[in-house]
Amino acid sequence: xxxxxxxxxxxxxxxxxxxxxxxxxxxxxxxxxxxxxxxxxxxxxxxxxxxxxxxxxxxxxxxxxxxxxxxxxxxxxxxxxxxxxxxxxxxxxxxxxxxxxxxxxxxxxxxxxxxxxxxxxxxxxxxxxxxxxxxxxxxxxxxxxxxxxxxxxxxxxxxxxxxxxxxxxxxxxxxxxxxxxxxxxxxxxxxxxxxxxxxxxxxxxxxxxxxxxxxxxxxxxxxxxxxxxxxxxxxxxxxxxxxxxxxxxxxxxxxxxxxxxxxx
Numbered sequence: 703x704x705x706x707x708x709x710x711x712x713x714x715x716x717x718x719x720x721x722x723x724x725x726x727x728x729x730x731x732x733x734x735x736x737x738x739x740x741x742x743x744x745x746x747x748x749x750x751x752x753x754x755x756x757x758x759x760x761x762x763x764x765x766x767x768x769x770x771x772x773x774x775x776x777x778x779x780x781x782x783x784x785x786x787x788x789x790x791x792x793x794x795x796x797x798x799x800x801x802x803x804x805x806x807x808x809x810x811x812x813x814x815x816x817x818x819x820x821x822x823x824x825x826x827x828x829x830x831x832x833x834x835x836x837x838x839x840x841x842x843x844x845x846x847x848x849x850x851x852x853x854x855x856x857x858x859x860x861x862x863x864x865x866x867x868x869x870x871x872x873x874x875x876x877x878x879x880x881x882x883x884x885x886x887x888x889x890x891x892x893x894x895x896x897x898x899x900x901x902x903x904x905x906x907x908x909x910x911x912x913x914x915x916x917x918x919x920x921x922x923x924x925x926x927x928x929x930x931x932x933x934x935x936x937x938x939x940x941x942x943x944x945x946x947x948x949x950x951x952x953x954x955x956x957x958x959x960x961x962x963x964x965x966x
Contacts, residue, residue, distance in 0.1 A: 725939070732932040744933035753919055754934075761908075761916035764832070765901040768839040769894045772847045775840065777890070780851045781882055784860055798848040801841055806906040809838055814910065831911055838907040843900050847893035854889025855882075888949065895945040902938070 735744040748754055783794055813834050817824040824830030860882060867877045883890070908915030920938075924931035 728932055729936055732929060732936050735929040735933075744929040745937070747927075748930050748933050748937070751930075757914055757916045757919040758902075760914050761902050764836060764839060764913075764915065765898045767836050768843060768901055769897050771836060771840050772843055772893070772897055773890060776844070776847050776851050776893075777883065777886065778878060780848060780855055781860065781878060784852075784855045785864060794848075795852075798844045801845055806838070806842060806904070807910075809841060810907050810910045813838065825911075831913065835907055835911050835913055835915075838911075839897070839901050839904065842904065842907075843893075843897040846896040846900070850889045850893030850896065851886060854886040857889075858885050891949055895949060898945070899942060 730740075732744050733740040733742070735741060735747075779794065783791055814825070816822060817830070817834055818826075824834055863881050863885070864877050867881045872881070902916050903920070904915070905917040905921055907913075909918050920931065920934055923934060
């Protein structure tokens with residue numbers, strides 16, 4: 703037993719060193735913008751850059767729209783498949799996995815070829831190009847959002863909840879938005895943060911669609927200003943960890959707890 707415990711602690715320590723030593727090295731490098739001293743100059747320059755503010759706000763807006771569209775697309779579909787068409791679950795899962803088969807570079811060139819000329823000349827306007835970008839982001843995030851929602855639906859008895867709500871006179875929209883969605887809050891939040899991470903770091907779609915997104919800015923910064931790029935990487939990691947903390951905080955309720963219309 704003692705040898706087993708020692709081995710377990712050794713493996714944990716090894717894992718901690720594997721993950722945190724490079725991170726500490728990255729943090730130290732980001733603080734070396736001024737020679738022979740530690741400083742926050744790189745972070746100050748990043749935060750003061752107009753391009754940082756403009757690209758991050760653009761990607762944040764795209765992320766919000768992507769999350770909204772993904773939720774409106776995935777939640778009703780997954781709910782209906784679970785409730786009425788369970789035999790189609792393998793088909794839906796296969797469709798959501800097509801993103802892994804079709805690379806982003808193929809997707810964006812398909813957009814350019816189809817939507818850059820009549821009769822669907824969406825790329826002639828910023829609004830149309832942004833809509834294409836959101837559509838691409840939805841496709842890229844579909845496997846993660848769908849699996850998060852699917853896992854959430856598996857953890858609750860949606861048939862009983864639906865029948866109970868319908869017996870009280872609730873319509874389909876009421877059942878979906880006031881019964882099912884509140885019970886999927888953690889699952890949806892998990893999928894939303896995964897979608898947010900994908901949108902913020904995505905490079906290919908934004909580059910070839912010529913959008914002022916955060917991913918191309920980060921890549922360009924890494925080629926020209928290494929200290930600022932490293933500082934931005936640390937800030938992105940902090941944002942990711944903060945998102946994970948929010949998920950843990952919101953999802954810390956009792957497992958299996960079910961709520962209807964916001965009451966337990």
